[in-house]
Amino acid sequence: MNRAPTSATTELMFLRLVADSFTRRPRRKVLTAAALSLGMAVVTAALSVSLDVGDRLASEFRSLGANLIVTPQADSLPLEIGGVDYRPVNAGAYLPEADLPKIKTVFWHNNIVAFAPVLQTTVKTARWNRETQELENPAEAVLIGTWVGHGVKLSDGGVFTTGIDRTNSWWTVDGHWFVDGRRECVVGVKAAARLNLRPGDEVSVNVEDPSKMVQLFTPLTVTGILSTGGDEDNAIVTSLDQTQKISRLSGVYRTLYISALTKPEDEFGRRDPATMKPAEVERWMCTPYISSIAASIKEVLPGTDVRVIRRVAEGEGTILTRVRALLWMVTLAALLAAALAVGASSAASVIERRTEIGLMKALGAGSGTVGFLLAAEQLLLAFVGGGIGYSLGIVLARLVGQRIFGIAPAPSMLVLVAVLVLAAGVTLLGSAIPMRRASRYEPAPILRGE
């Protein structure tokens, strides 16, 4: 009966052989698949966390506070020692508060996490004694006007809430912050001790007006005690509009602090855009380097100096680059280990099938057919194992992300593709060497058991 096998029966036989090898020795296949899944789970978790961690850490670094400072270009030289500006009251230039919403119109507006304008002045303080109807305890203090939880109306109709509580997250208030529009303030720890103030007390402040005979004091209710660990501990902090009224400087501020998410500067980012070719300038503008964000802010706020607070920006850049590199290295090591273990286990699964291969060859299968059959099996295993590993890894990455940052990394299709490709590559590579040897087997000695 010399019937040439039709292609349909060959295919059927092929599928049957593959299915048979899975059902006949399920435990071994399960073990190989388990090795594969675990390996790929490591890879998935490590890749997901590494992809995500840069952004997460970058936003953690914003707890360092502002990395950009905006001052008037025409400003005179600040004479600031220990947080007190020794300039005469009317010296220096100011910036218009009305321009501030424009900051959220720049190209990088989504990267601008928070900003806070500051107007600072030296004031005379006193306390109003209700019984004697007189001002007591005259002293001097620094008055800082700024925003806290201030809603900025944007041109697109939205409201962006920002303020010094968002830029300087290390500022803590015992009590509560002042409210915009009310005559309230918080007092720095040291100033509170010096001026003997407690929450609920009232402090009257005044910026001397030489044109008036009678000096008007503005009473402010203390709503909390501020602790910053900086010079602000010695100051009274109130809302920007109150400070403007008290210092009779309406609608202006002097310094603006901006906290922006950035990409650490590399060689390219440090170059001066003036020396770049047009294509390079475009690339520079389209990368959130701190310097390109500064340049775009300067464009919308004319007459300002936008400076990078190097201490914050450089420190952040160094550490972020290091940590990112560290995690990629860990990921790489995990990848390597997983690949080797998976490769080893698929190699083992081919080695053990010497007799089977011998039998197939004795029955007339060519080396090509045998190789193809084994490769198909391995690939099937790789996709199943890779898929299971991916889902395991995603769960793991979620756990890690949730524990550390409180936010789980989003599952990424890129990782899935990478994992499946890696799984297929590693299993094929792992079984390639034993398969090559298998193709050279002589069936007779194997079947004889030699």
Add this chain to the structure above:
Amino acid sequence: MGAPGAQNRQMFWRIVRRLLTANRGRLFVILLALGAGAAVTSALLNLQVDAKRRITTEFRAFGPNVLVLPKNTSLSDSGTLPETIAHSVPANLPSGRVVVTSHLYFVAAVSAPESGKSIAAVVAGTNPVIFVKASLLPAPPRADTPTALPPSTRRECVVGAKVARLLNAQQDAQLALTIGDRRETCQIAGFLQIGGPEDDRVQIGLRAAQRLADLPGRISSLELIVPGKPSEIQTYITELQHELPDADVRPIRQFTDAQTKIYGRISGILNFTIGTVLVLTALCVMAAMTNVAMERRNDVGLMKAIGGATRRVLRLFLAEAALLGLAGGVMGAAAGIFLSVWLGKQVFGVAAQPRLIVYPVAVALTMIVAILSAYPLRRLAGVRPASVFRGEA
């Protein structure tokens, strides 16, 4: 009948040797899996110890994190401290050296004879003076490599960018600083634009500043860069405050708070990833090993057929697994040394110091994994020789 025990032992090791060398392909595969696991284990354990220490030193990039100020400063009079206070600051910590700089701040008239301009500016007397050339910016003044000027050879000053702009001052030009009838001159060594108050100041040597302000031996503040973990810095501050009761020692919370937070996150990530990678690597190796062990049915069947007791057969395989674990572990740990040195170089630019304790731990872990992987062989105890030889599964 003198030494059946010795003979037995001899036979035991002979069989183990045969088991190991019978199939070189398989031996290679097992060693590869175990070695890879051991290499990654030792490299990651090493990196985990090393990386945390290095990350804390990276936080130095933020500059000073602790201030020492005069106590009870009122608003108008900022007060001063004796200069000698710098000597009572402990400089060596287990986590590294504390960098101490002394500062004296005051306002003086600054004039540039070449441009004929004059302004009032804050002068900072600094010891040691950290010189940063304008061209080097935006690299921050690295606190660990201060280029101190030998005192009284040349008088140099570093001028904030804003001061320089207002004075129209050029590199190497002369500046005159005056307070009343006291006068000092200096040569501009460089400009500073770092987005801080330094941009509005002139920095000169502490001695010249003290002469100019007529405050010999006095300083306004000490700035310290304290290395170490957040908890170590806090302990240092408490101890220093205890030692300097006349001064106010305080952390610059902007940086210490952020450091606490960020350090916590980073070490959390490292612990988690390294932990999961280690556990899963062990599981991977185990699965690969188990697969290999399963094919030993025939050997077990034969041994039992010629009278091997189940216990002895098992012991044989466990010895084989332990030997494999040892060999794979040692080879892997050796590779791990190179891997961790390379990783350290890639990440921190400095080779990670190999911690010797890590390697025995990695080898031991590998052996445990190898022996545990042989555990499924217990099932082989139930193998019936006859059915194996009949070719039944």
